[in-house]
Amino acid sequence: MDMSRDNREIDFEEVKQSLIKYLNEENLDGFREIFMDLHNYEQGEIYQALTDEEKNTLYKFLSPEEVSDFFDLLELEADEYEELLDKIDARYAAHIIGAMQYDNAVDILNEISREKMTTYLPLMDKEDAVEIRSLMNYEEDTAGGIMTTEVVSINSLMTVREAMRYLKEVAPESEMIYYLFVTDPDNHLAGIISLRELIVADDDEYIGDVMTERVVSVRVSDDQEEVAQIVRDYDFLAVPVVDFQDHLVGIITADDIMDVIHEEAGEDYSRLAGMSDNESTSDTAMETAKKRLPWLIGLTFMGMITAWMLSFFEDTLARVVLLSAFIPVISGMAGNTGTQSLAVAIRGISTGEIKESSKIKLAGRELGSGFITGLACGIVIFLIIIVMYREPVLGIIVSGSLLASMSVATIIGTVIPLLMNKAGIDPAIASGPFITTANDIISLLIYFGLANVFMSSLL
Amino acid sequence: MDMSRDNREIDFEEVKQSLIKYLNEENLDGFREIFMDLHNYEQGEIYQALTDEEKNTLYKFLSPEEVSDFFDLLELEADEYEELLDKIDARYAAHIIGAMQYDNAVDILNEISREKMTTYLPLMDKEDAVEIRSLMNYEEDTAGGIMTTEVVSINSLMTVREAMRYLKEVAPESEMIYYLFVTDPDNHLAGIISLRELIVADDDEYIGDVMTERVVSVRVSDDQEEVAQIVRDYDFLAVPVVDFQDHLVGIITADDIMDVIHEEAGEDYSRLAGMSDNESTSDTAMETAKKRLPWLIGLTFMGMITAWMLSFFEDTLARVVLLSAFIPVISGMAGNTGTQSLAVAIRGISTGEIKESSKIKLAGRELGSGFITGLACGIVIFLIIIVMYREPVLGIIVSGSLLASMSVATIIGTVIPLLMNKAGIDPAIASGPFITTANDIISLLIYFGLANVFMSSLL
Numbered sequence: 001m002d003m004s005r006d007n008r009e010i011d012f013e014e015v016k017q018s019l020i021k022y023l024n025e026e027n028l029d030g031f032r033e034i035f036m037d038l039h040n041y042e043q044g045e046i047y048q049a050l051t052d053e054e055k056n057t058l059y060k061f062l063s064p065e066e067v068s069d070f071f072d073l074l075e076l077e078a079d080e081y082e083e084l085l086d087k088i089d090a091r092y093a094a095h096i097i098g099a100m101q102y103d104n105a106v107d108i109l110n111e112i113s114r115e116k117m118t119t120y121l122p123l124m125d126k127e128d129a130v131e132i133r134s135l136m137n138y139e140e141d142t143a144g145g146i147m148t149t150e151v152v153s154i155n156s157l158m159t160v161r162e163a164m165r166y167l168k169e170v171a172p173e174s175e176m177i178y179y180l181f182v183t184d185p186d187n188h189l190a191g192i193i194s195l196r197e198l199i200v201a202d203d204d205e206y207i208g209d210v211m212t213e214r215v216v217s218v219r220v221s222d223d224q225e226e227v228a229q230i231v232r233d234y235d236f237l238a239v240p241v242v243d244f245q246d247h248l249v250g251i252i253t254a255d256d257i258m259d260v261i262h263e264e265a266g267e268d269y270s271r272l273a274g275m276s277d278n279e280s281t282s283d284t285a286m287e288t289a290k291k292r293l294p295w296l297i298g299l300t301f302m303g304m305i306t307a308w309m310l311s312f313f314e315d316t317l318a319r320v321v322l323l324s325a326f327i328p329v330i331s332g333m334a335g336n337t338g339t340q341s342l343a344v345a346i347r348g349i350s351t352g353e354i355k356e357s358s359k360i361k362l363a364g365r366e367l368g369s370g371f372i373t374g375l376a377c378g379i380v381i382f383l384i385i386i387v388m389y390r391e392p393v394l395g396i397i398v399s400g401s402l403l404a405s406m407s408v409a410t411i412i413g414t415v416i417p418l419l420m421n422k423a424g425i426d427p428a429i430a431s432g433p434f435i436t437t438a439n440d441i442i443s444l445l446i447y448f449g450l451a452n453v454f455m456s457s458l459l
Numbered sequence: 460m461d462m463s464r465d466n467r468e469i470d471f472e473e474v475k476q477s478l479i480k481y482l483n484e485e486n487l488d489g490f491r492e493i494f495m496d497l498h499n500y501e502q503g504e505i506y507q508a509l510t511d512e513e514k515n516t517l518y519k520f521l522s523p524e525e526v527s528d529f530f531d532l533l534e535l536e537a538d539e540y541e542e543l544l545d546k547i548d549a550r551y552a553a554h555i556i557g558a559m560q561y562d563n564a565v566d567i568l569n570e571i572s573r574e575k576m577t578t579y580l581p582l583m584d585k586e587d588a589v590e591i592r593s594l595m596n597y598e599e600d601t602a603g604g605i606m607t608t609e610v611v612s613i614n615s616l617m618t619v620r621e622a623m624r625y626l627k628e629v630a631p632e633s634e635m636i637y638y639l640f641v642t643d644p645d646n647h648l649a650g651i652i653s654l655r656e657l658i659v660a661d662d663d664e665y666i667g668d669v670m671t672e673r674v675v676s677v678r679v680s681d682d683q684e685e686v687a688q689i690v691r692d693y694d695f696l697a698v699p700v701v702d703f704q705d706h707l708v709g710i711i712t713a714d715d716i717m718d719v720i721h722e723e724a725g726e727d728y729s730r731l732a733g734m735s736d737n738e739s740t741s742d743t744a745m746e747t748a749k750k751r752l753p754w755l756i757g758l759t760f761m762g763m764i765t766a767w768m769l770s771f772f773e774d775t776l777a778r779v780v781l782l783s784a785f786i787p788v789i790s791g792m793a794g795n796t797g798t799q800s801l802a803v804a805i806r807g808i809s810t811g812e813i814k815e816s817s818k819i820k821l822a823g824r825e826l827g828s829g830f831i832t833g834l835a836c837g838i839v840i841f842l843i844i845i846v847m848y849r850e851p852v853l854g855i856i857v858s859g860s861l862l863a864s865m866s867v868a869t870i871i872g873t874v875i876p877l878l879m880n881k882a883g884i885d886p887a888i889a890s891g892p893f894i895t896t897a898n899d900i901i902s903l904l905i906y907f908g909l910a911n912v913f914m915s916s917l918l
Contacts, residue, residue, distance in 0.1 A: 039675065041693045073694060164658070171659050178637050178654070178696075195637070195654060199623070200630050214496065232721065234500045235532060235714040237637075237696060254713040255694040258720060262691065265724030266806075272731050273802035273891075274795060281803065281812050285827025292799060293832050299795055300836045300861075303788030304843050310784035317780045324776055324783035325769035328899050329762030331787050335794070336733060336758055336892045340751060343732035344740065347725075353740050368744025373752050377759045384763050402759075432732075433795045440787050 016046050023054045028061050036066070043070035052087060059088060064095030072101050075259070077278070078111030085112075094123030098132070101175055103148045103256065106135045135250075143227050144220035146260065147241045147250035150174050153181045156190060156208030160201045167195070176238045176253045182211050189215055189240060189248040217242045220249060226352055227252055228260045268346050272339070274299075274433035295433065302437040306444060313448040316455065322389070323451055326398045327444065333377060333402055334409040334443035335436040341366045341413030342435045349421050363414045370410030374403040393457045397450050404450075405443030412439055475505050482513045487520050495525070502529035511546060518547060523554030531560050534718070536737070537570030544571075553582030557591070560634055562607045562715065565594045594709075602686050603679035605719065606700045606709030609633050612640045615649060615667030619660045626654070635697045635712045641670050648674055648699060648707045676701045679708060685811055686711055687719045727805050731798070733758075733892035754892065761896040765903060772907040775914065781848070782910055785857045786903065792836060792861055793868040793902035794895040800825045800872030801894045808880050822873045829869030833862040852916045856909050863909075864902030871898055 015034060022031035035043060047070060050058065059067065071081070085093045085108075097105045097120055109117050109132065121129050131149050138144025152174050154163050163180065171177045180198065182191035191211035201210045217240045218227045231239050231254065241250040270276065276291050283291070310317075310327075317324055344366070348354035354362060378399035385395035413435050474493060481490035494502060506529060509517065518526065530540075544552045544567075556564045556579055568576050568591065580588050590608050597603025611633050613622050622639065630636050639657065641650035650670035652660075660669045676699045677686045690698050690713065700709040729735065735750050742750070769776075769786075776783055803825065807813035813821060837858035844854035872894050 288828035289831035307784040325766040328765040369747040372748035
């Protein structure tokens with residue numbers, strides 16, 4: 001049965017309804033026959049549509065291992081997992097966690113309360129608990145934090161035939177069997193062979209003779225974004241993780257990398273819009289407002305600084321009222337160019353494209369671009385003012401301010417996030433609205449400063 | 460030899476220097492011995508560091524197929540590939556293109572001039588040309604545009620042993636061998652079996668008995684972003700592509716999906732910042748300015764609309780000069796909330812998270828959130844104005860405008876991109892700066908409208 005997108009949705013709704021019916025009728029066989037045939041992701045979708053009571057029946061129908069298979073694909077936040085787990089018998093819940101992919105299990109255990117964590121760990125299979133405990137030491141956003149320890153490693157003295165036989169045995173419980181890692185007796189990573197190469201190779205050859213010795217690996221402490229870059233560059237399906245003594249400790253698979261790329265891009269994106277990253281389209285208006293409010297209140301205060309500053313220029317404004325008509329265009333254009341520079345800097349920092357040596361070059365490039373675009377926009381606005389108002393001095397003030405503030409805005413947009421990053425401050429603070437508001441203040445100071453200088457000619 | 464990140468860079472520089480030396484000495488054996496041992500990605504890195512002359516020597520040392528292997532991983536823009544290909548003998552170049560992964564070959568051929576395309580195609584191996592021609596009919600951003608036709612398909616009457624033997628034969632020339640697709644005699648997709656399942660299965664079993672019949676597939680015309688979502692949800696390493704009669708026509712692999720996720724996220728991001736997507740950190744100031752200028756000039760004109768509009772309120776402004784002090788905070792806050800709503804809408808549209816039915820719900824949610832945050836910020840600003848200026852009427856005007864314009868801004872930020880998307884207009888136009896400037900105009904109209912109403916109380 002082919003399940004292309006169009007008929008999948010219709011068909012899926014039917015399947016869901018029958019499964020819910022079976023749960024309510026407590027029909028174990030009927031339920032399992034259909035449910036176990038679904039992809040884990042689809043199982044998860046159905047699970048999430050169930051009532052608490054139906055979920056409880058499902059736990060009776062399935063083993064913790066079977067539940068863990070679709071728990072792995074739910075991709076919930078840790079607190080949402082916690083909410084689900086709280087309603088399940090602790091021993092059963094512990095077994096679900098233990099049977100999940102270790103990287104996912106660790107994410108959950110790291111987020112729930114210490115008390116609950118220490119309840120679950122002793123209730124798991126000992127082997128799972130040991131692996132999970134060892135993974136819990138790594139930072140969340142590093143290679144160690146996203147790797148799994150379920151890796152297939154073989155030794156170089158095996159023949160291809162032996163390796164295939166071994167693979168047959170371990171395949172069911174390994175997350176990724178398409179790369180086999182060759183280790184020496186001290187568990188140092190000595191080579192790699194893909195299952196593709198293994199299949200093509202002669203059965204009697206030694207692994208040591210057919211493996212690739214140049215293995216690209218990452219360190220446990222490497223940032224997840226760097227890891228993603230390597231996997232994407234090399235078109236890998238997985239990359240091995242080594243510790244500081246080059247022992248093989250785990251593997252990071254393509255599906256985890258896709259999530260990293262998605263997640264990191266989302267973070268950059270949210271920062272540019274001045275939002276928290278945990279917004280969801282299913283939030284209510286009140287939830288959305290609550291998440292955005294801290295930012296917006298902060299920006300209101302910053303905006304009041306602008307208002308307070310402008311009130312010093314009340315005299316200037318009173319004498320040449322037309323000046324206020326250009327406040328929005330000057331602050332707006334400074335905001336636009338500043339945001340563009342900020343976007344380049346944020347992206348460059350998070351993809352690692354901006355190195356220490358290239359920072360000054362980038363700032364210079366942005367300043368140059370700010371100057372050129374400021375000059376062009378300044379000329380345009382000068383001509384418009386001449387035509388509309390026949391006020392050359394006003395034209396000079398507005399276009400001069402535009403040129404200066406667009407140049408400064410590019411520098412602010414580039415340098416602030418780079419400095420923050422260097423100082424180790426979470427550059428999330430250098431978000432779009434913050435930079436824009438800062439540029440507002442500076443651009444208006446330039447504007448009124450210039451206006452005051454030319455005041456005599458304006459009257 | 461382990462190549463973790465730290466020592467990779469040092470080691471790599473040495474390798475590069477020896478290779479360049481061998482090229483200049485025309486030492487074929489020395490060059491090939493080291494070069495062929497590198498990963499294709501690394502080969503590409505070295506290739507890109509070569510002078511034109513060194514590249515010419517490299518072409519003499521390598522077959523077009525060997526060159527194509529690293530050309531696949533260069534991930535250049537089509538015009539950059541074109542520049543490289545122009546300097547190579549046409550027959551050799553045609554063979555490089557023909558030996559690349561078909562999806563990449565199509566990307567290049569679609570972008571170069573028709574004339575060159577028609578030069579290269581007849582010079583390729585006939586089989587390659589046929590496959591590539593058939594792929595050239597698909598739109599770039601669809602499943603058809605990113606798939607490759609090099610898929611391993613078997614029939615359900617084979618035994619596991621036969622399938623393995625067949626796989627051994629075709630593995631060297633197939634892009635993805637970890638999923639085998641089972642087709643009926645009419646090439647309809649009938650099932651799927653992963654290499655993992657194949658390895659675990661008994662040698663004498665029939666494929667038809669061990670395959671999974673529920674295959675998740677995508678259609679050639681599906682949007683690439685939808686495809687990425689499915690692959691990410693299901694944690695697939697690849698997904699089959701079928702045509703409208705459910706014939707298997709190709710496969711999309713995880714590495715292509717990673718690029719799609721990266722690319723689409725970059726597009727959303729650039730749109731929010733009002734930049735073109737083809738900016739590069741290696742551009743000069745002039746190149747950067749050129750790319751940004753059309754946008755900025757357009758925004759200057761829009762800004763002048765604001766200035767022109769404000770000049771109608773010259774009388775109001777002349778009488779209550781303090782009013783102009785709050786122009787930046789009101790337009791700024793409307794801009795901030797509008798951008799947040801826009802970010803949610805852009806992301807929702809491009810990930811397909813926003814369905815037809817949920818559009819009104821989303822607009823309502825955003826409006827609600829705009830109202831709540833506007834109310835909160837309005838109260839804050841009212842209190843500040845009372846304390847700072849002791850002007851309750853001014854406080855009411857400013858906070859009332861803030862409330863109204865933040866509410867309206869959320870609606871503008873949500874509805875404009877949704878409408879544009881519905882009307883089939885490229886919603887790239889609804890970029891951050893455009894929405895911000897539109898919100899500027901509206902918020903200031905609200906502000907001065909309100910000020911005029913209360914004018915008598917202000918004097």
